[in-house]
Amino acid sequence: MADAASRLTALAQDLLGVPLPVRIRAWDGSEAGPPGAPVLVVRHRRALRRLLWKPGELGLARAWVAGELDADGDLYALLARIAALLWERGGDQRPVRPVRDPRLRAAARELVRLGGPWPPPPPPTEEIRGRTGRTHTRRRDRQAVSHHYDVGNDFYALVLGPSMVYSCACFTEGATLEQAQRAKLDLVCRKLALKEGDRLLDVGCGWGSMALHAAREYGATVVGVTLSTEQAAYARKRIAEEGLADRIEIRVQDYRDVRDGPYDAISSIGMAEHVGTERYQEYADDLYALLRPGGRLLNHQIARRPERDESAYRLDPFIDAYVFPDGELAPLGRTTSALERAGFEVRDTEALREHYALTLRHWVARLEAHWPEAVRLTSPGRARVWRLYMAAAALAFERHQIGVNQILAVRTGPDGHSGLPLRPRVWNETPADGS
Incomplete structure (x- = not known):
């Protein structure tokens, strides 16, 4: 040898x-x-x-x-x-x-x-196995979400930082990760035109950061839904500590089972990637039905570039086995088409691709700086999954292999009234922190 x-x-x-x-x-x-x-x-x-x-x-x-x-x-x-x-x-x-x-x-x-001619080594224990039946049933979605998110809140806090926001931040020159994540949450709230007393449904609420920002800064009443029990427990603790339990309810619930509409606004930030192509029209239809006439949806979602032959698209084997089981990326056009078929009027689309590359590089830097602790909190294999996944994803965003977009859509009233201002993107002019 x-x-x-x-x-x-x-x-x-x-x-x-x-x-x-x-x-x-x-x-x-x-x-x-x-x-x-x-x-x-x-x-x-x-x-x-x-x-x-x-x-x-x-x-x-x-x-x-x-x-x-x-x-x-x-x-x-x-x-x-x-x-x-x-x-x-x-x-x-x-x-x-x-x-x-x-x-x-x-x-x-x-x-x-x-x-060597020996048999194949068994896959690392971090690989998800034992999936059976149709994809994107309620049971299988719970399994997939648990595999990705129920790996320890302390580990996520180490990687994501105090904001506990697991989605693309919005950077300005010299901004820290925390400042950029706050800017993203505020941008979502302003696009949704949240105001005192509005009912917001936060689909895929994560650790409660969007719900907290909307209630604390805009006076909204928020229902957040997640399939992760660990996320829900963490979010409820944060909400109680901030004294906002009267404004925010966190449920361990599938978005398909939410029945207490209508809501004034819906935020879906980094959740639609878990829905799956075969369920995407159902997702759009369900969110449309949960909004009042004039209500807004902000859909923040990673998008892949379309294939010349869409039948050739296959799930990434590493991502499917180790990161986001059953996760699927759709081209931007397919997402907007599904929203329009549901009845939404798509009013604005904003690409944030470069921002996600920066976000991921911050997360990788945090992981590498705290490597022994990350290994202790999870396992050497899980920490290695995250390092490879996030670094490769940063490059993919930088090279325009994938993108991320915020789509603002409205359920117009019977008379076609949207409630939107005549001048587009006025939300970029009045950040809550006055900067």
């Missing part, structure tokens, strides 16, 4: 048909690849067995979560080189095709020799 790094480098170049743009450091201490390039560390040959039995992204992800693959130095630089190699050559975002010649068989034999 001498000089495993050189053998791995030659193997990768044979399979990909191009020079490898990263250095490899292997389990035997050897290194190979371009001098000064980002370093991919292969800590154990077991990583190669994972790739033999599960080629592609899921095999790589399992090796990363298990600690068999790692980055030495700047993770963003390493991921950028790998992304450019696999997904972005010539502007094509699909993986490159391996070289199809007799070298493939020789490469496969070499991979077996390097990785």
